[in-house]
């Protein structure tokens with residue numbers, strides 16, 4: 001693979017938030033997991049496990065737990081004025097269902113890949129072993145799980161599938177349904193399937209504002225209300241992706 005092909009895959013992968021119910025070949029799931037588990041991790045500790053959920057009853061329970069969870073997140077997000085809210089939550093309370101559909105429209109995905117994390121495995125990392133056991137060096141742990149996530153999404157994209165990263169707020173409802181023991185935790189839910197809409201190219205801020213030569217360029221440093229401008233910009237970049245998930249405009 002050359003750079004252009006690699007960049008092509010990176011640009012093709014978008015977060016997909018609505019899926020066709022059509023099943024995907026079983027070996028696609030195996031391929032995705034096989035690719036994902038080559039992700040780099042601190043000390044090669046590989047602090048992850050996977051659960052493949054296809055049973056409609058279990059899927060429904062997982063999804064319902066998420067909708068409940070999402071409902072709580074919606075009300076917390078109302079603390080911000082609409083302009084600066086998460087792009088899926090920038091709707092009036094009367095349109096709350098739209099917010100739920102934008103971020104929680106993944107119900108129909110034929111497979112939910114549940115990524116689990118086991119903090120004890122972080123003893124493999126020098127940094128984690130230096131601090132406490134499961135909570136130590138959160139950065140190395142969270143980054144390792146992040147690398148896993150990205151690798152998994154890229155693998156799905158390489159097979160022409162869409163995937164969404166779904167973060168959860170609480171553990172207990174999922175633990176009850178999926179029966180994973182303490183201290184294992186659910187890291188993310190990744191619904192996978194054929195996209196129900198076409199996503200356009202990814203939207204990113206210009207690279208030049210993020211790159212410094214030799215020493216930090218203070219003209220690129222944000223102060224005071226610059227942060228609000230920044231938030232405004234990324235909200236604008238994010239909104240089309242969420243709107244497209246409910247059939248409004250292009251991703």
Ligand SMILES: Cc1cc2nc3c(=O)[nH]c(=O)nc-3n(C[C@H](O)[C@H](O)[C@H](O)COP(=O)(O)O)c2cc1C
Nearest residue numbers: 013014015017103164165166167168202203238241
């Ligand atoms: C750490 C992290 C957490 C995220 N959490 C969620 C999430 O809970 N739900 C969701 O729909 N997208 C989530 N996303 C996806 C981002 O919104 C998405 O990557 C970003 O808007 C860029 O869009 P793209 O993935 O289509 O390029 C998350 C991404 C990352 C890296």
